[in-house]
């Protein structure tokens with residue numbers, strides 16, 4: 274399989290952190306050109322520091338991390354219909370109960386949007402974008418240079434929902450944070466794979482899976498358990514009926530690695546940008562009632578066992594040098 278040239282735009286965040294670990298575990302399949310960060314689950318200063326922490330934890334000191342937009346396209350007017358924040362789900366640091374040292378890997382001096390623009394414009398091949406946060410950086414890049422769309426292979430994003438939202442009855446969190454940015458992306462003409470809540474709610478943590486990860490017994494598996502034990506508890510409170518922390522964001526990477534685990538439809542999606550209770554709603558024309566040209570492939574089914582097998586195997590790939598030599602000396 275040809276390596277996928279990829280930019281990951283994210284806001285770590287517990288499930289973003291796991292998505293990043295999943296991507297970094299597959300250097301044979303994914304050529305991760307850079308990690309761009311955005312305000313979302315926390316302020317952008319926090320999300321970029323967390324992205325660097327995770328790269329460092331994975332031993333990828335070479336990874337380039339960029340800080341992006343510190344706010345969304347429009348400032349929300351009036352009172353927000355939602356009162357909870359990223360910290361309620363992801364903890365004050367954005368990484369739940371996992372304490373990682375301040376990262377020594379440098380923050381790149383270039384702005385995330387400039388990096389996206391420059392990388393795409395200079396590339397001789399099309400580049401894929403994986404997006405696991407609000408779409409502010411990507412929308413800014415598309416607004417600054419509309420011809421960019423011809424340089425993007427596709428955008429695989431976690432966001433939106435066919436049914437009920439998770440931050441308001443209408444909207445999913447990433448689209449709710451920046452409805453205008455989501456609208457820019459969905460009207461851009463770039464091929465989109467939308468992995469929304471209808472799909473991601475199927476991939477939630479369980480006690481038994483957390484124990485499986487714990488038994489891998491590496492610094493990374495322990496860090497993941499520390500992160501997701503927090504998520505497992507808190508997210509369950511906010512998503513009645515879902516018996517664990519929902520691993521939304523790793524699905525964007527899992528989709529790229531094994532699209533055969535996913536099923537969906539090419540459909541027309543429109544994002545509500547009104548300053549109402551509908552803000553950020555993704556209306557998905559599943560039955561083609563409007564006869565509009567499809568602008569996204571919307572996923573609604575996941576091979577859940579296949580997803581967890583992939584994630585478990587990926588987390589087991591992180592063996593540190595001392596553990597490798599330890600194993601070998603006794604073989």
Ligand code: BDR
Pocket residue numbers: 286287288289314359362405406431439445446447521522
């Ligand atoms: C999305 O919101 C964030 O809290 C998660 O990281 C995920 O990207 C789910 O609605």
Ligand code: CA
Pocket residue numbers: 283284285286288289313314405406522
């Ligand atoms: Ca996220």
